[in-house]
Amino acid sequence: MISFSSSLGKSSHKILVSKAPTLILACRHRSIAVEDKNHRFRSVGKAMVSAEKDLVANEVAKDADDTDYGVVSIHHVGLLCENLEKSLAFYKDLLGLEINEARPHEKLPYRGAWLWVGSEMIHLMELPNPDPLTGRPEHGGRDRHACMAIRDVSKLKAIFDKAGISYTLSRSGRPAIFTRDPDGNALEFTQVD
Numbered sequence: 001m002i003s004f005s006s007s008l009g010k011s012s013h014k015i016l017v018s019k020a021p022t023l024i025l026a027c028r029h030r031s032i033a034v035e036d037k038n039h040r041f042r043s044v045g046k047a048m049v050s051a052e053k054d055l056v057a058n059e060v061a062k063d064a065d066d067t068d069y070g071v072v073s074i075h076h077v078g079l080l081c082e083n084l085e086k087s088l089a090f091y092k093d094l095l096g097l098e099i100n101e102a103r104p105h106e107k108l109p110y111r112g113a114w115l116w117v118g119s120e121m122i123h124l125m126e127l128p129n130p131d132p133l134t135g136r137p138e139h140g141g142r143d144r145h146a147c148m149a150i151r152d153v154s155k156l157k158a159i160f161d162k163a164g165i166s167y168t169l170s171r172s173g174r175p176a177i178f179t180r181d182p183d184g185n186a187l188e189f190t191q192v193d
Helices: 050-067 084-094 153-163
Strands: 002-008 011-017 023-027 030-035 041-043 076-081 112-117 120-126 145-150 167-169 176-180 186-191
Touching: 076 084, 084 112, 084 120, 153 167, 153 176, 153 186
Parallel strands: 076 120, 145 186
Antiparallel strands: 002 011, 011 023, 023 030, 030 041, 112 120, 167 176, 176 186
16 A cells, blocks of 8 residues: 655645555545546545546556456366266256367367356366365365356255255355265355346
8 A cells, every 4th residue: 555645735635545456545534536447536525636636547557557467257167077977967967057069178188078157167177186085174165166156046955955965055144055066076056136
């Protein structure tokens, strides 16, 4: 955090510059403007002196140009599996995920499959798994995990119950369910509107 102070006219202004995506400008302990990651200011109080605003915007733009490389979304999550057919029975047959046939798998030196999860994918890779299958946390939320947004946790819970798949519910009380695939990879399914 960098702090600039100046005295213009009768009022004193303090400008706080942060490398975080949001910048808050303060005047006498009162927030007066916020700059978003696209360097647009929106007023939340009194108007800012334009010279100070330009100074801050230039400082933030210089920092943002160094770190803004254009993150869009997560493209895919790679998961290791011991047996591709067994994993496809879980992901494709039980969970209903569809295979993305356009993704290369014959060019890779191992067997695998790409499965659609909305507009992103899971890449199953039939490779030796260096992670132990035992001694992992019972609750997948306390382990490395991939999370999928779903519409109805109660319906997925019924599917897991019918298939005999063990799971835990979110410890926070929010609508989410955690399970493990046949290779012990932790998965979270969180309900969204």
